[in-house]
Amino acid sequence: MKLLNHTSKYLAILLVPLISIWAFIFYYAMLDEIYDSLDDGLENQKILLLERLPTNPEILEHNDLDLWSHAITPISKKQYEQFEDRNSDTLMYMLNERDFEPVRVYETTLAYNDNYYKVKFITSMVEEDDLIQDLVVYLIVLYASLMIAIVILNNLMLKKIWKPFHSLMRQLPDFRIEKNHHIKTIDTNIEEFKLLNTSITTLIDQSRARYLEQQHFIENASHELQTPLAIIINKLELFLENTKLPADDIKTMASVLDNLGRLTRLNKSLLLLSKIENRQFVDEETIDFNSLTANIIGDFEDLASHKHIVLHLEEHSNLNFQMNKDLAVVLMTNLVKNAIIHGQRNNTVTIKIHEKSISISNFGVAEALNANLIFSRFKKISNDKKSTGLGLAIAKAISEKYGIGLEYRYSEEHIFKLTFF
Amino acid sequence: MKLLIIEDEPEMLENMSQTLEREHYIVETASDYKTALQKIAVYDYDCILLDITLPDGNGLELLKALKLSGKDDGVIIVSAKDSLDDRLEGLNLGADDYLPKPFHMAELHARVKAVLRRRHFEGNQYIHIGNVSVQPENRRVTVDNHEIVLNRKEYDILMYLITNKTRLVTKSALAEHVWGDHIDQSDSFDFIYSQIKNLRKKLEHATINIEAVYGVGYKLETD
Numbered sequence: 001m002k003l004l005n006h007t008s009k010y011l012a013i014l015l016v017p018l019i020s021i022w023a024f025i026f027y028y029a030m031l032d033e034i035y036d037s038l039d040d041g042l043e044n045q046k047i048l049l050l051e052r053l054p055t056n057p058e059i060l061e062h063n064d065l066d067l068w069s070h071a072i073t074p075i076s077k078k079q080y081e082q083f084e085d086r087n088s089d090t091l092m093y094m095l096n097e098r099d100f101e102p103v104r105v106y107e108t109t110l111a112y113n114d115n116y117y118k119v120k121f122i123t124s125m126v127e128e129d130d131l132i133q134d135l136v137v138y139l140i141v142l143y144a145s146l147m148i149a150i151v152i153l154n155n156l157m158l159k160k161i162w163k164p165f166h167s168l169m170r171q172l173p174d175f176r177i178e179k180n181h182h183i184k185t186i187d188t189n190i191e192e193f194k195l196l197n198t199s200i201t202t203l204i205d206q207s208r209a210r211y212l213e214q215q216h217f218i219e220n221a222s223h224e225l226q227t228p229l230a231i232i233i234n235k236l237e238l239f240l241e242n243t244k245l246p247a248d249d250i251k252t253m254a255s256v257l258d259n260l261g262r263l264t265r266l267n268k269s270l271l272l273l274s275k276i277e278n279r280q281f282v283d284e285e286t287i288d289f290n291s292l293t294a295n296i297i298g299d300f301e302d303l304a305s306h307k308h309i310v311l312h313l314e315e316h317s318n319l320n321f322q323m324n325k326d327l328a329v330v331l332m333t334n335l336v337k338n339a340i341i342h343g344q345r346n347n348t349v350t351i352k353i354h355e356k357s358i359s360i361s362n363f364g365v366a367e368a369l370n371a372n373l374i375f376s377r378f379k380k381i382s383n384d385k386k387s388t389g390l391g392l393a394i395a396k397a398i399s400e401k402y403g404i405g406l407e408y409r410y411s412e413e414h415i416f417k418l419t420f421f
Numbered sequence: 422m423k424l425l426i427i428e429d430e431p432e433m434l435e436n437m438s439q440t441l442e443r444e445h446y447i448v449e450t451a452s453d454y455k456t457a458l459q460k461i462a463v464y465d466y467d468c469i470l471l472d473i474t475l476p477d478g479n480g481l482e483l484l485k486a487l488k489l490s491g492k493d494d495g496v497i498i499v500s501a502k503d504s505l506d507d508r509l510e511g512l513n514l515g516a517d518d519y520l521p522k523p524f525h526m527a528e529l530h531a532r533v534k535a536v537l538r539r540r541h542f543e544g545n546q547y548i549h550i551g552n553v554s555v556q557p558e559n560r561r562v563t564v565d566n567h568e569i570v571l572n573r574k575e576y577d578i579l580m581y582l583i584t585n586k587t588r589l590v591t592k593s594a595l596a597e598h599v600w601g602d603h604i605d606q607s608d609s610f611d612f613i614y615s616q617i618k619n620l621r622k623k624l625e626h627a628t629i630n631i632e633a634v635y636g637v638g639y640k641l642e643t644d
Binding site for chain 1: 501601
């Protein structure tokens with residue numbers, strides 16, 4: 001549920017008791033005010049009556065409450081002195097409503113020419129049930145209009161207020177640290193969003209800086225290793241050239257050189273991988289994958305025939321794609337090399353070129369490999385000592401750089417499929 | 422033949438000059454930008470081995486200075502950076518070749534010789550070794566004046582071994598040179614044997630032998 005609706009929901013729930021309590025208080029306050037005003041009106045009637053009495057003494061004869069809305073009855077002096085004014089409610093039959101309706105009664109006394117009288121004034125009063133009914137109707141209308149107002153306000157105003165937040169939220173899911181994405185923040189004068197904006201900007205900047213630092217660290221470390229490696233290899237080669245060594249020693253030296261060669265290749269692969277990730281291959285051209293593949297097959301023919309593997313190229317279509325030439329070579333080379341190295345002796349490696357895809361398949365171990373691990377760095381599937389464990393990781397990095405799909409699946413053969421979009 | 426090695430790493434410099442001196446080149450060295458600049462200005466070299474990263478300057482600037490002064494010394498850039506930009510810039514500035522570190526000594530010799538050949542004979546020259554002669558320009562090989570037909574790899578192997586004659590050429594150096602950098606991760610370099618076998622057969626009547634050295638590599642010997 002959206003935050004917006006969430007607050008609205010709570011507000012809606014909270015408003016029910018709030019308005020009920022308010023209605024209760026309002027009802028009694030209102031009633032109190034009505035009584036007060038009615039009682040004042042009744043007292044005023046008494047004053048009016050007293051003023052008119054000297055000129056209209058026949059008023060004292062009025063004893064029919066229905067006729068005059070006041071009734072005067074004589075009382076004794078003693079009763080007069082003991083009487084206290086009182087206001088009360090009672091019911092009276094109303095002709096217009098044909099029902100008993102509440103009336104307000106004011107009972108008081110008056111003395112006129114040493115005669116004492118009790119006077120009863122009545123006035124029609126509000127009908128409480130009507131009042132309550134009206135109140136409920138009006139309150140429901142109030143509640144409804146409040147809710148509508150809140151929802152509209154939320155949707156219009158809060159949406160506007162939350163704009164910086166939503167803009168961030170739209171961008172964050174697509175953020176990839178390896179890509180040079182910039183998160184655009186919307187300027188705002190709301191303190192919290194300002195804080196959010198600066199926090200996210202700093203967080204991203206710092207993470208990106210660390211990421212680049214790490215990337216460049218690998219690259220720099222690999223660079224720095226090149227010269228010492230070169231010195232060692234060359235010194236050993238010179239030594240081998242200069243010194244007459246017995247066969248066993250030469251073999252030892254050769255094995256040292258071999259391992260140095262492995263180290264060099266590993267280092268070069270690491271360097272290549274970080275260079276791809278550091279986006280250092282900018283130049284692009286249209287690559288003819290048919291001729292590229294044919295060339296690569298030519299390069300690998302000897303290796304394949306040494307393993308008694310037949311390289312089989314099926315060209316169903318021409319495939320051209322815009323990318324860096326060196327990387328295209330590395331991509332295809334690594335996949336073909338991988339298929340040959342892990343391929344089964346006396347079997348085939350098939351490369352099929354379609355309009356939008358290339359698949360490279362080889363027979364090998366008779367079970368699917370873990371497709372999640374296969375492209376990870378240093379996840380060696382075989383225990384082949386000379387493989388760097390980076391070949392497929394590099395292929396994956398290259399394909400990702402150009403948005404080329406690279407998938408592995410197994411169905412009798414191990415198939416790597418490149419999909420060009 | 423006079424060579425200049427510009428390299429700031431003393432041991433690297435020593436290795437390179439040692440192996441090149443053995444080929445009877447006159448080798449001079451410079452280990453910083455200033456010395457190199459002076460030497461380039463004063464002397465002419467047949468080939469300059471140029472390290473890009475120098476403590477007091479960029480090797481590419483030396484290349485620019487050289488080309489500006491109208492000299493056409495051969496230049497091979499030797500760099501640990503192996504960066505595409507450097508390679509492209511270097512070649513655009515007129516370098517003859519680009520050799521990334523680390524490299525095999527055999528590869529260094531092959532590159533230097535290729536540059537020297539191109540510079541001095543513009544390819545119109547025969548290399549004679551025993552009764553074999555090679556014409557690099559059109560990749561023709563004759564044994565006792567009878568042409569033998571070699572495929573690309575056989576020719577490349579032969580040239581590489583001739584360039585490094587009497588030197589032990591390891592299988593990995595040979596594989597990288599002939600089959601390209603990308604061949605590397607293969608589980609062994611034994612696959613080169615079949616091409617060697619074919620080459621030997623074709624050189625049956627030649628007075629040169631490709632000798633296997635303890636399974637480590639090959640060496641070209643003349644009878």
